[in-house]
Amino acid sequence: MAVEMPREFSSRLGIVESELKALWLQAQAGDETAYRDVLGRIARLLRAYLRRRMAGALDDVEDLVQECLLALHLQRASYDSNQPLSAWVYAISRHKLIDFWRRNKRYGALNDPIDDVDEMLLAGDANEATSHVDLARLLGELPDAQRRAIELTKLEGLSVAEAAARIGMSEGAIRVQVHRGLKRLSLLVKVVI
Amino acid sequence: MKTKDFIDFLATGAGPAPAANTSYKLRAALLAGLATSLGAGLVANGTATPAILLASRWYKLLYALSILACGWVMVTQLARPLSRVHRSLWGLVAVVLIMAGFGIWALINAPPDQYAALLLGQSWQVCSLLIMLFSLPGLAALLWALRSLTPTRLRLAGFAAGVFAGSMGALGYSVICLEDSFLFVAVWYTLGIGLSGLLGMLLGPNVLNW
Numbered sequence: 001m002a003v004e005m006p007r008e009f010s011s012r013l014g015i016v017e018s019e020l021k022a023l024w025l026q027a028q029a030g031d032e033t034a035y036r037d038v039l040g041r042i043a044r045l046l047r048a049y050l051r052r053r054m055a056g057a058l059d060d061v062e063d064l065v066q067e068c069l070l071a072l073h074l075q076r077a078s079y080d081s082n083q084p085l086s087a088w089v090y091a092i093s094r095h096k097l098i099d100f101w102r103r104n105k106r107y108g109a110l111n112d113p114i115d116d117v118d119e120m121l122l123a124g125d126a127n128e129a130t131s132h133v134d135l136a137r138l139l140g141e142l143p144d145a146q147r148r149a150i151e152l153t154k155l156e157g158l159s160v161a162e163a164a165a166r167i168g169m170s171e172g173a174i175r176v177q178v179h180r181g182l183k184r185l186s187l188l189v190k191v192v193i
Numbered sequence: 194m195k196t197k198d199f200i201d202f203l204a205t206g207a208g209p210a211p212a213a214n215t216s217y218k219l220r221a222a223l224l225a226g227l228a229t230s231l232g233a234g235l236v237a238n239g240t241a242t243p244a245i246l247l248a249s250r251w252y253k254l255l256y257a258l259s260i261l262a263c264g265w266v267m268v269t270q271l272a273r274p275l276s277r278v279h280r281s282l283w284g285l286v287a288v289v290l291i292m293a294g295f296g297i298w299a300l301i302n303a304p305p306d307q308y309a310a311l312l313l314g315q316s317w318q319v320c321s322l323l324i325m326l327f328s329l330p331g332l333a334a335l336l337w338a339l340r341s342l343t344p345t346r347l348r349l350a351g352f353a354a355g356v357f358a359g360s361m362g363a364l365g366y367s368v369i370c371l372e373d374s375f376l377f378v379a380v381w382y383t384l385g386i387g388l389s390g391l392l393g394m395l396l397g398p399n400v401l402n403w
Binding site (some may be wrong): 027028029030032035036039040043062065066069070071073075076077078079080083087088091092094095099128129130131133134135153154155157158159160175178186 | 210212342
C-alpha cells in the first residue's frame, strides 16, 4: 500500500532525491558535515510541505519542522538504503503532522492544503527560521545523566570518548544516555507546541 | 530556537547511524505471546492428550500457523516507516478464503440435518471469545514492542498486531478445542482472530503513537 507523496517531495525528485540520498548515506556513515547539509535541505522541504498544511497554525510550522528533524535523527537506524530517502522522510513527517493535528483539534478546520502559493515564499529564509523550542529549558527537564551526556557531546562538542572519560562512564553508556535524552526531548517538544 | 542551530545540535557528535535492529523486540513479543497462550491451553487441558495433536485436527494447526506467518510479515513491515504490506495482507485474505472454502465444501457435502452441528459444534458460544482472551498477553507484548519501534500507520499496525496475536491465541486455544469441523474453524476461529485484530486496530492510534 504505497502512500502517495505530495508535490514537495516528489517534484524534481530525480535531482532532489539523488542529491539528498547521496548526502544522507554519507551522513549515515558518520560524516557530520554531510549530515548538517542534508538536514538543512530536508528542513526546507519540510517547511514548504508543512506550511501548506498548517495554514491555520503558521506560527507553529517551525516547531514542527524541528520536531520532524529530531524524529528523523532518532529513527535514522530505520532507514533502509534500498528505499527512496524522500519517501522515508515523508512517511515520518506525515506521521508527525497527523499527530500535531490530533493534539490541536482546533486547527482541524484550517488544515486544508493551500496549493496556489509560490514555492519560494513557502520555503522561507532557511537561516532565520525560528521555533518556540527553548532547548536550554528542555534540557533542564532531563535526568542528570542524560542532560550531562547531551551537553558534553552535543553542546560542548566533546567526542564520545572524551565525554566518557570526563564523567566516568563507558562510551556505550554515553551513547545510550544521549539517545534516551533525545528521545525524551522529542516527547517534551510536543508539550511545547 | 533557530532551525539552523537545532540542526547543528543534532549533527554534532552524531556519529554513524546505529544498525537497524527492529526485530528482536518483536521476536521477544512473539515468544511471550506463544508461551502464555500455549501455556494457558496446556494448563487448562490438564493431563489429557492435547486435542491439537490428533491427526484429524491438522487443519486448525495449519490455519493458525498460516495466519501467524502472515502476521509476522505484516508486523515486522509495519514496525518501520516505509512498510510494504500488500503481499502479506493479500496472503492473509487468501488464507482466510481458503479456510472458508473448506468450510463451504464441508457444508455442501453434508446432509442438511448436519448443518447446525457443523457450524455450531458444542462450543461456538465460547470459542471466539476464548481465542481473543488467549491472544491478549501476546497483543499487549506486541503493542509494547511496536511502541518502541517506529510504525507510521498506526491503525494498520494495530490491526496487524491484533491478527498476529489472534493467531497465537488460536494456537493456544486449539490445545483444548475438541471441535472437528472445517466450517466451525472457518467461522469461529476467524471471528476470534478478527476480534483480536479489531481490538488492536482500536488501540493502535493511541497506544502506538510516538
